[in-house]
Amino acid sequence: MKIGGSVATRKDEPFSLRIPVLRSIARQLRVAIEEGAGIGVVLGGGSYGHVVAHAYRGSGAPASEALSAVTASMLELALAVSDILAGEGLRPVVYPPHAFCAPRGLRPGCSWRQVAEALELGAVPLVYGDAYPCGGDWCIVSGDELAVEMACSLGAEYVVYLSDVDGVIGSDGSVIPVLRLSDAALEAAPVERRGYDVTGGMLRKIEAVRENQCPGLRGVWVLNGLAGDDRLLRLLRGERVVSTLIIP
Ligand SMILES: Nc1ncnc2c1ncn2[C@@H]1O[C@H](COP(=O)(O)OP(=O)(O)OP(=O)(O)O)[C@@H](O)[C@H]1O
Ligand SMILES: [Mg+2]
Known part of the structure; x- marks a missing residue:
């Protein structure tokens, strides 16, 4: 499950956590795990990594300084969320x-074996969007991609993207209940005919699914993590809640 940066933090205020939201998510996850679910968590950059990376990108600062600052900001977010969980x-x-x-x-090309063993012990592995050294510079690995690769590597059937929208929104303003990746690939079709216009953070998620999907992955849910109710738990229990199911 990816807890988007828009859910875990206030994106317009640097280094601001949404503590009550994270507590509510943690409580719902605990119930789902007690009921038998295995869950790994991925964090997005939000007002930690995104803000620091943006400040350094094109700043002329040495790559080592940027790499150090971005990785530190995300480790800080991860430790804060880990405390709440x-x-x-x-x-x-x-x-x-x-x-x-x-x-x-x-x-992402991660080595997931140790993570899988932690999950088998009953722990909740927590990873996050991060920076890494690449060809003499620093690059970003996004939580959107990590979530799909993690799910595939740990044998999960589903990914959940918790974000600040009710799902993938169609051109009429309503949530699209089911989106087949094969339809999403119809880039040439005019927006009116495909019924949606996916850009920005949502487009990145669809591309992350397309690039990292595996045969065992049955679906990717886009769910609102800021709704203030128990829809995450209900989804994890197999109920249909307001959301989009992306079928790879
Ligand atoms: N068709 C669409 N349906 C829904 N959201 C869309 C659509 N097109 C673009 N978006 C944008 O995608 C955003 C969600 O992605 P975004 O990357 O901002 O959030 P996040 O993944 O939760 O945060 P982070 O990247 O920090 O982890 C929405 O807030 C919305 O602005
Ligand atoms: Mg994003």
């Missing part, structure tokens, strides 16, 4: 992606 009875274990991933394009 632990406070609600989960057993998070933080894995810094810059230490076990070797990205190529939109594929």
